[in-house]
Amino acid sequence: xxVENTIWRCARCDVPLIxxxxxxxxxxxxxxxxxxxxxxxxxxxxxxxxxxxKMAQVEEQLEDK
Amino acid sequence: xxxxxxxxxxxxxxxxxxATCSWACPFRLDIRDxxxxxxxxxxxxxxxxxxxxxxxxxxxxxxxxxxCRSRCQRQALGDAPIAVLDIEAAVIKYAGxxxxxxxxxxxxxxxxxxxxxxxxxxxxxLGLAQKRIDVTVYEREAQLGGALRMHPRFDEIAQDIQxxxxxxxAEFRLGEEIASLESLAGYSAVYIATxxxxxxxxxxxxxxxxxxxxxxxxxxxxxxxxxxxxxxxxAQGIAAARNIEIYxxxxxxxxxxxxxxxxxxxxxxxxxxxxxxxxxxxVIAASPDGYTSxxxxxxxxxxxxxxxxxxxxxxxxxxxxxxxxxxxATEVYTDQNASPPYSSHTIxxxxxxxxxxxxxxxxxxxxxxxGALLRVSRAERMNAGSAPAALHDFWMREMDxxxxxxxxxxxxxxxxxxxxxxxxxxxxxxxRPDHVRLAYGLINxxxxxxxxxxxxxxxxxxAGDDRRFFANxxxxxxxxxxxxxxxxxxxxxxxxxxxxxxxxxIAFISLYELLDALDSLAPVCAFGRVSVFDPCSARGGKAMxxxxxxxxxxxxxxxAPLPELGRCCGYGGHMRVANPKLYDEIVSNRAAAxxxxxxxxxxxxxxxxxxxxKECSHILDVxxxxxxxxxxxTISEKRANSLELREEFAFCNLGSRPPRSVPRWDGISLVMGxxxxxxxxxxxxxxxxxxxxxxxxxxxxxxxxxEASGARICSLVKPVLTYWALYxxxxxxxxxxxxxxxxxxxxxxxxx
Numbered sequence: 001x002x003v004e005n006t007i008w009r010c011a012r013c014d015v016p017l018i019x020x021x022x023x024x025x026x027x028x029x030x031x032x033x034x035x036x037x038x039x040x041x042x043x044x045x046x047x048x049x050x051x052x053x054k055m056a057q058v059e060e061q062l063e064d065k
Numbered sequence: 066x067x068x069x070x071x072x073x074x075x076x077x078x079x080x081x082x083x084a085t086c087s088w089a090c091p092f093r094l095d096i097r098d099x100x101x102x103x104x105x106x107x108x109x110x111x112x113x114x115x116x117x118x119x120x121x122x123x124x125x126x127x128x129x130x131x132x133c134r135s136r137c138q139r140q141a142l143g144d145a146p147i148a149v150l151d152i153e154a155a156v157i158k159y160a161g162x163x164x165x166x167x168x169x170x171x172x173x174x175x176x177x178x179x180x181x182x183x184x185x186x187x188x189x190x191l192g193l194a195q196k197r198i199d200v201t202v203y204e205r206e207a208q209l210g211g212a213l214r215m216h217p218r219f220d221e222i223a224q225d226i227q228x229x230x231x232x233x234x235a236e237f238r239l240g241e242e243i244a245s246l247e248s249l250a251g252y253s254a255v256y257i258a259t260x261x262x263x264x265x266x267x268x269x270x271x272x273x274x275x276x277x278x279x280x281x282x283x284x285x286x287x288x289x290x291x292x293x294x295x296x297x298x299x300a301q302g303i304a305a306a307r308n309i310e311i312y313x314x315x316x317x318x319x320x321x322x323x324x325x326x327x328x329x330x331x332x333x334x335x336x337x338x339x340x341x342x343x344x345x346x347x348v349i350a351a352s353p354d355g356y357t358s359x360x361x362x363x364x365x366x367x368x369x370x371x372x373x374x375x376x377x378x379x380x381x382x383x384x385x386x387x388x389x390x391x392x393x394a395t396e397v398y399t400d401q402n403a404s405p406p407y408s409s410h411t412i413x414x415x416x417x418x419x420x421x422x423x424x425x426x427x428x429x430x431x432x433x434x435x436g437a438l439l440r441v442s443r444a445e446r447m448n449a450g451s452a453p454a455a456l457h458d459f460w461m462r463e464m465d466x467x468x469x470x471x472x473x474x475x476x477x478x479x480x481x482x483x484x485x486x487x488x489x490x491x492x493x494x495x496x497r498p499d500h501v502r503l504a505y506g507l508i509n510x511x512x513x514x515x516x517x518x519x520x521x522x523x524x525x526x527x528a529g530d531d532r533r534f535f536a537n538x539x540x541x542x543x544x545x546x547x548x549x550x551x552x553x554x555x556x557x558x559x560x561x562x563x564x565x566x567x568x569x570x571i572a573f574i575s576l577y578e579l580l581d582a583l584d585s586l587a588p589v590c591a592f593g594r595v596s597v598f599d600p601c602s603a604r605g606g607k608a609m610x611x612x613x614x615x616x617x618x619x620x621x622x623x624x625a626p627l628p629e630l631g632r633c634c635g636y637g638g639h640m641r642v643a644n645p646k647l648y649d650e651i652v653s654n655r656a657a658a659x660x661x662x663x664x665x666x667x668x669x670x671x672x673x674x675x676x677x678x679k680e681c682s683h684i685l686d687v688x689x690x691x692x693x694x695x696x697x698x699t700i701s702e703k704r705a706n707s708l709e710l711r712e713e714f715a716f717c718n719l720g721s722r723p724p725r726s727v728p729r730w731d732g733i734s735l736v737m738g739x740x741x742x743x744x745x746x747x748x749x750x751x752x753x754x755x756x757x758x759x760x761x762x763x764x765x766x767x768x769x770x771x772e773a774s775g776a777r778i779c780s781l782v783k784p785v786l787t788y789w790a791l792y793x794x795x796x797x798x799x800x801x802x803x804x805x806x807x808x809x810x811x812x813x814x815x816x817x
Contacts, residue, residue: 001771056808
């Protein structure tokens with residue numbers, strides 16, 4: 001299934017997720033990126049596309065720095 | 066770690082250093098580079114290189130007795146050494162533009178007097194004049210050249226002297242004899258090169274052959290006066306000019322590089338083997354006038370360009386990163402102090418991509434161990450808190466499990482102490498519990514043998530977590546003491562290696578030696594012809610290697626030797642997460658090293674090859690006459706195997722089943738396709754972690770849902786990694802897994 005194009009809902013708050021700026025930290029460095037979040041409880045969803053793509057790439061870059 | 070300590074790992078490496086021929090050359094001419102230029106017809110460039118090294122090319126090409134020839138490594142192939150002198154003559158002949166060396170620099174302080182205008186004095190004077198130092202040459206005769214004036218080709222030499230001085234200012238006082246050094250009181254330094262039996266003003270007795278100085282400050286000597294040959298005299302003059310320059314600047318004398326021909330001769334023996342190099346006969350000049358340009362280039366092309374790159378050409382990792390050993394050592398030092406974003410680490414990926422298998426050390430003529438250096442680098446990064454924990458997290462968690470929940474140390478049934486204790490290592494029981502059961506049965510029926518299920522600490526060692534490694538070793542030692550100091554029986558060569566290095570007082574023997582000693586053993590091999598793939602850690606374990614081969618031979622199988630001994634299958638150093646692409650390359654190369662099926666005796670080698678699809682059998686399959694299994698259990702199946710083994714042994718040896726802590730999510734069942742299962746194992750995502758994630762999400766309601774498809778996504782934050790599962794609930798407690806993945810970053814919603 002295409003996780004990226006699905007409209008996910010937070011099961012607990014029963015609201016659709018919205019794109020929201022989120023702070024990412026790795027190896028002492030931090031930066032922000034827009035990812036789907038629950039507008040109510042703030043839970044963040046990381047899609048497989050993001051985890052295996054951009055995120056893995058940045059992780060590797062930071063490890064190399 | 067200090068810089069010196071890092072560099073000490075590679076100090077014996079001679080990559081990039083002068084070749085053996087250059088060490089023999091009084092001028093340390095870079096003959097490799099020189100011949101390379103000649104080979105490509107770059108006559109002007111070759112001339113420049115030669116002129117810069119020898120000061121007077123014509124004289125040296127006529128006078129040198131070519132000590133380089135006796136050090137030429139071509140001779141090891143049965144060939145004549147390279148005709149360097151003839152090529153030098155050709156370079157002088159074919160160089161289109163022959164100019165003197167000129168430095169565009171401001172004049173320097175200090176005046177120097179050179180006594181004697183032979184080649185020794187002149188080479189010193191030229192070196193000083195080129196550096197814009199005020200130099201005066203005193204010669205009692207009316208002509209330059211000293212003893213060489215008698216040479217049949219002195220005219221050519223004299224012309225060359227003139228040419229080399231054409232771009233440097235020096236004053237020549239011919240026909241002026243120096244009676245005493247007092248008359249040169251206006252000079253800051255004096256170089257005495259008055260030739261054989263020449264005047265030395267009482268300075269020769271205190272002459273320092275390395276520095277060319279004497280007990281009188283500022284007075285230097287060289288040339289035939291000191292007993293050297295004309296060519297050595299020129300080399301001395303060049304080196305003395307450098308020393309005098311330093312003396313003028315600092316008022317002190319220190320040795321400059323390449324000071325005398327005697328230095329470094331010990332390096333002339335550093336031959337690098339040249340396996341596979343072709344024998345090529347010397348090029349003979351058709352004309353008595355010497356080589357044509359084509360002949361000279363062809364002769365130069367015979368040069369083997371001797372430079373050791375054994376480690377780099379043998380190891381996929383070193384080849385991939387293309388960093389030379391000395392550079393690696395320097396970067397290991399700088400990396401430990403790097404502090405991003407202000408300064409960057411430069412060698413992290415390489416540090417964590419190494420198998421630490423020691424193959425580089427085994428091929429290095431000087432035994433330089435880059436793997437040991439990179440392991441120290443990991444330890445330094447761990448100490449500095451800058452090691453990327455994610456690269457070793459999977460194996461550190463495995464070690465926690467194997468030294469915790471799955472560990473057991475038990476004497477034989479009914480005993481408190483034992484003569485032997487079987488330590489199968491963390492992977493054998495997980496991968497093939499039947500091997501552990503059967504092997505233990507065999508050893509214990511012949512010996513008084515206990516069982517120790519645990520881990521030698523290799524994951525911590527490879528992660529650079531020395532504290533964890535030594536703590537584990539202490540725990541093992543305490544258990545060993547409590548069993549009455551039995552002899553360890555190891556099935557894993559890595560355990561052997563680490564115990565041998567860090568617990569040398571603990572006696573051990575390999576399982577394979579014990580088994581091979583059993584007359585009752587009836588080995589059966591599934592293959593008629595095999596190659597024994599020794600684990601990298603068994604490189605030093607001769608007895609273990611021999612026992613394995615003996616068991617194979619007893620089965621009747623024929624052994625086809627592998628071309629290289631003790632290559633790592635890819636598993637070593639736990640580099641797979643740090644560099645999956647390189648890991649695949651290594652595994653594929655190892656699998657291709659022989660067309661025959663492999664007999665392995667490391668559980669990891671077996672799993673690596675089995676997962677790759679290479680036909681292989683564990684030696685215990687052969688020794689115990691078991692059918693070869695091609696498959697590899699999943700991570701969770703392995704954990705279950707280890708736990709079951711522990712319970713069995715506890716029951717048999719201690720008489721009671723220990724309580725097993727069953728996690729709350731144990732009851733969950735996962736359904737997934739074979740492809741996804743393989744993928745998760747390749748990505749080191751354990752089904753236990755997926756179960757935990759789903760259990761926690763389902764209990765708390767903290768998951769995301771897609772109403773249309775019924776799919777859900779949840780996450781589990783572990784200390785190092787965050788795991789995600791995409792799933793669909795089927796019926797109570799059963800979940801279909803659509804995907805699972807993990808990442809290393811942490812996240813938090815931005816403050817409002």
